[in-house]
Amino acid sequence: MSSATAPGEEPARSLRERGLRVTRPRIAVLEALHAEPHLRAEQVISAVRADGEVSGQAVYDVLNMLSAHGLVRRIQPRGSVARYELETGDNHHHVVCRGCGRVSDVECATGEAPCLDLPETTSLHGFSVDEAEVTWWGHCPACSRTTPAPA
Ligand SMILES: [Zn+2]
Numbered sequence: 436m437s438s439a440t441a442p443g444e445e446p447a448r449s450l451r452e453r454g455l456r457v458t459r460p461r462i463a464v465l466e467a468l469h470a471e472p473h474l475r476a477e478q479v480i481s482a483v484r485a486d487g488e489v490s491g492q493a494v495y496d497v498l499n500m501l502s503a504h505g506l507v508r509r510i511q512p513r514g515s516v517a518r519y520e521l522e523t524g525d526n527h528h529h530v531v532c533r534g535c536g537r538v539s540d541v542e543c544a545t546g547e548a549p550c551l552d553l554p555e556t557t558s559l560h561g562f563s564v565d566e567a568e569v570t571w572w573g574h575c576p577a578c579s580r581t582t583p584a585p586a
Pocket residue numbers: 532533534535536537574575576577578579
């Protein structure tokens with residue numbers, strides 16, 4: 436996002452658009468995730484705390500509330516703690532490092548509705564599906580250099 440809006444303006448607008456009250460902790464959480472996606476809750480907490488006195492529990496509450504309202508996307512790679520990022524609506528995927536847990540975005544290869552165009556023969560068991568979550572697992576460049584090849 437390369438807009439020239441004043442700090443806090445963009446998150447405030449997103450909150451208002453959903454009829455949510457604009458509060459400092461909410462703005463701070465949204466800004467932290469804008470600055471750096473895929474943060475763990477405790478990273479969000481320390482980012483928000485740098486900005487004022489907010490309890491850890493308050494940050495968790497804000498994260499849950501923002502997820503419930505579709506402003507924040509919660510991703511939870513298997514065996515790893517939850518990460519949070521702004522919901523961009525692009526339904527992108529993630530690649531996760533087995534070594535350090537680093538998470539990076541992977542653009543969807545097929546566009547807006549990733550991996551939803553399945554061959555007719557693929558059964559979704561009668562479900563009406565609107566999202567597909569794909570996670571690739573491997574080792575990031577830093578970990579590839581230090582991780583010995585599996586025996
Ligand atoms: Zn790594």
